[in-house]
Amino acid sequence: MPEPLEPGDCVPEDLPVHRVEVIEQLAAELPAVSDALRYRDNFARLLPGRIEEVAVEIRSGNEQAAVTALLSLSVGSRMVGAPRLEYVVGRCLADVRSGRRTDSLPALTREAERFLTHVAETVSAEAHPRDAGRHRPDS
Secondary structure (H helix, E strand, O other): OOOOOOOOOOOOOOOOOOOHHHHHHHHHHOOOHHHHHHHHHHHHHHHHHHHHHHHHHHHOOOHHHHHHHHHHHHHHHHHHOOHHHHHHHHHHHHHHHHOOOOOOHHHHHHHHHHHHHHHHHHHHHHHOOOOOOOOOOOO
């Protein structure tokens, strides 16, 4: 059974915040790339509320509701390619199931914020590519 994450602990360094190839694979399976991006963006939009739901259920002692919310969050994290978030969700599940209910909540909040920052930066880059509208001197 994994040890609880302390507030200062970090997720393994080899886990990226976001694996874009997961979204690319999802896009290949859907009718349009925009469908995969919309899924990622909806996941990000709903993430703060989902984290709050997990926290409320854990703090109120509703273990079954917390486990259900965490399992859903785990699946969503995997589908959008958020391995750091998925890792911490797994730690939270282990904590809830072992009675350490809130040990990993600070890390969950921190990794959700990291993912949201990354997505916001990615969306901005998608909307405003650096080379858009620039002419190359050799063209």
